[in-house]
Amino acid sequence: xxxxxxxxxxxxxxxxxxxxxxxxxxxxxxxxxxxxxxxxxxxxxxxxxxxxxxxxxxxxxxxxxxxxxxxxxxxxxxxxxxxxxxxxxxxxxxxxxxxxxxxxxxxxxxxxxxxxxxxxxxxxxxxxxxxxxxxxxxxxxxxxxxxxxxxxxxxxxxxxxxxxxxxxxxxxxxxxxxxxxxxxxxxxxxxxxxxxxxxxxxxxxxxxxxxxxxxxxxxxxxxxxxxxxxxxxxxxxxxxxxxxxxxxxxxxxxxxxxxxxxxxxxxxxxxxxxxxxxxxxxxxxxxxxxxxxxxxxxxxxxxxxxxxxxxxxxxxxxxxxxxxxxxxxxxxxxxxxxxxxxxxxxxxxxxxxxxxxxxxxxxxxxxxxxxxxxxxxxxxxxxxxxxxxxxxxxxxxxxxxxxxxxxxxxxxxxxxxxxxxxxxxxxxxxxxxxxxxxxxxxxxxxxxxxxxxxxxxxxxxxxxxxxxxxxxxxxxxxxxxxxxxxxxxxxx
Numbered sequence: 469x470x471x472x473x474x475x476x477x478x479x480x481x482x483x484x485x486x487x488x489x490x491x492x493x494x495x496x497x498x499x500x501x502x503x504x505x506x507x508x509x510x511x512x513x514x515x516x517x518x519x520x521x522x523x524x525x526x527x528x529x530x531x532x533x534x535x536x537x538x539x540x541x542x543x544x545x546x547x548x549x550x551x552x553x554x555x556x557x558x559x560x561x562x563x564x565x566x567x568x569x570x571x572x573x574x575x576x577x578x579x580x581x582x583x584x585x586x587x588x589x590x591x592x593x594x595x596x597x598x599x600x601x602x603x604x605x606x607x608x609x610x611x612x613x614x615x616x617x618x619x620x621x622x623x624x625x626x627x628x629x630x631x632x633x634x635x636x637x638x639x640x641x642x643x644x645x646x647x648x649x650x651x652x653x654x655x656x657x658x659x660x661x662x663x664x665x666x667x668x669x670x671x672x673x674x675x676x677x678x679x680x681x682x683x684x685x686x687x688x689x690x691x692x693x694x695x696x697x698x699x700x701x702x703x704x705x706x707x708x709x710x711x712x713x714x715x716x717x718x719x720x721x722x723x724x725x726x727x728x729x730x731x732x733x734x735x736x737x738x739x740x741x742x743x744x745x746x747x748x749x750x751x752x753x754x755x756x757x758x759x760x761x762x763x764x765x766x767x768x769x770x771x772x773x774x775x776x777x778x779x780x781x782x783x784x785x786x787x788x789x790x791x792x793x794x795x796x797x798x799x800x801x802x803x804x805x806x807x808x809x810x811x812x813x814x815x816x817x818x819x820x821x822x823x824x825x826x827x828x829x830x831x832x833x834x835x836x837x838x839x840x841x842x843x844x845x846x847x848x849x850x851x852x853x854x855x856x857x858x859x860x861x862x863x864x865x866x867x868x869x870x871x872x873x874x875x876x877x878x879x880x881x882x883x884x885x886x887x888x889x890x891x892x893x894x895x896x897x898x899x900x901x902x903x904x905x906x907x908x909x910x911x912x913x914x915x916x917x918x919x920x921x922x923x924x925x926x927x928x929x930x931x932x933x934x935x936x937x938x939x940x941x942x943x944x945x946x947x948x949x950x951x952x953x954x955x956x957x958x959x960x
Contacts, residue, residue: 591625598628602635607644610635626657634663637670645670646679653686661695665702672706677715680706684719688726697723701734708741713750716741735763743772748785751776765793767800771911774807778914783811796831805831806838806909813846814915821846835866838909841873845916848877851885857894870898873908875939876922879946888947900940904929921946 594617598610610632614624624632629652636645649667652659664683671679684703688696700723707716720738724730730738735758742754751773758765765773770793777786790808797804805828812821825843829835840863847856856877863870875898882891904925918926925942 591627594622594624595627595631598631598635602631602638605639607635607639607641626652626659629657630659630663634666634670637667640674642671642674642676642679649683653690658690658693661698661702664695664699668702668706672710675710677707677710677712681715681719696726697728697731700726700728701731701737704734705737705741708737708745711741711745713742713745730761730763732763732766735761736766736769739765739769740772743769743776748776748780748782767803770800770803770807774911775914778810778814778911781814783814783915786811802828802833802836802839805833806836806842807911809839809842810912810915813842816846816850818846818850818852835862835868837863837868837871837874837907838912840868841871841877841908842912842916844874844877845912845919848881848919849916851881853881856881860894860898864897869905871905871907872922872925872939872942873906873912873919874898875900875904875943876919876925879921879943880919883950888950891943891947895940895943898939900943901938904937904939904942924949 594613597613601607601609601613614622614628614632618624629648633645633648633652636642636648645667664687668680668683671677671683680703684699687693687699693699700719703719704716704723707713707719716738720730720734723734739751739754739758742751746754755765755773773789774786777783777789787808790804790811793804795804795808805824809821809824809828812818812824821843825835825839828839840859843859844856847853847859860870860874860878863874875895878894879891882888882894906926921942924946928942928945929937
């Protein structure tokens with residue numbers, strides 16, 4: 469049996485834009501022809517008699533299209549005469565749609581699977597298919613699908629229109645997305661906050677910040693929308709994530725002028741993005757404004773401000789900030805105490821480090837892995853072996869499992885003083901046959917950096933796919949590397 473090799477398809481409406489009043493005359497139908505043996509070019513097709521005219525001359529209006537899921541030489545030929553082409557569609561597995569709407573193979577497969585398996589032609593079902601089309605990077609299929617369904621009596625609802633606007637926006641079709649959003653905002657439909665958020669994120673990713681402001685203003689103008697406050701908060705976050713501090717500042721001011729309250733999420737986002745993209749002075753001013761509003765700073769904003777102070781090496785300012793927040797707060801865990809210990813460890817103020825650690829335990833906080841590793845890094849850099857061993861014994865007593873940083877502190881300290889042969893004395897007291905893990909807070913490395921053993925082992929673990937690594941394996945490889953680096957090779 470000779471397999472049918474060509475697929476004939478030509479959408480009458482290939483534009484991604486969509487109009488609810490679209491109609492196509494049924495008289496505008498084309499002739500579809502195919503050949504059993506696929507030609508290598510259009511001229512070979514016409515010369516071999518594939519044309520319905522059979523005279524070998526190239527007809528006018530020949531249209532051919534490559535399909536991404538098929539071979540490079542498989543094309544579809546559309547001839548302008550009035551033939552039927554029904555046999556071609558049935559043999560190729562493609563059904564000819566009403567009013568000239570035809571899908572290619574991949575589009576046809578998705579649409580038919582949806583119709584046969586799910587059998588949902590309601591608003592939610594069509595919205596789910598449009599969402600899938602957007603994820604498959606086929607937004608141009610969505611308007612063809614809706615035209616096809618509308619011809620059968622389907623009326624798009626809120627879910628379908630919301631999925632369509634997100635499908636356009638996430639695939640870069642902003643003109644169509646803007647038109648669809650205008651259709652929604654001027655209708656009786658109320659979009660969900662998730663749709664507004666997704667649309668803003670898509671515009672922010674492509675730098676269309678004016679469209680974000682337009683969405684905020686259009687949403688706030690609707691009296692039946694009860695989430696205008698959330699929309700302003702989303703706009704502040706979108707501007708902040710993109711580093712548009714002036715737009716973020718203007719949006720907060722507009723939010724206050726319209727009578728909306730700056731909530732905790734908006735205030736913390738305001739401080740967070742000033743910490744990431746602004747200067748220290750601008751960050752402190754934003755934090756002062758938030759304190760005057762009696763908004764409590766949360767974990768993400770604390771980390772962002774601490775990272776800004778650490779990057780500028782302003783550890784005294786960091787300590788003042790942490791004490792101002794309040795070291796007794798328990799809803800952020802050990803974060804405040806760990807950052808305070810880090811501010812002393814980065815300057816190697818060992819007495820102050822030990823004093824604050826005792827204060828932390830006395831306040832009822834239990835040290836975690838990051839707490840112990842901050843102290844271990846400081847002791848390792850200062851080669852304070854006795855304190856380092858006591859800290860590891862305390863860690864074992866508290867039931868805290870060491871990670872790659874802890875082992876690195878021991879290895880680096882012993883090799884720094886050329887005591888590599890005594891390293892087994894320390895490692896024998898630890899579970900060196902366990903799998904390596906890394907659980908220390910990354911802010912520690914911003915202030916103290918990574919040790920040589922830590923950096924070398926991390927690079928080794930990332931560069932190989934070998935499984936079953938243990939700390940003892942990493943230590944042995946690192947020791948051989950250090951031994952070879954100290955050798956002298958003579959060239960004769």
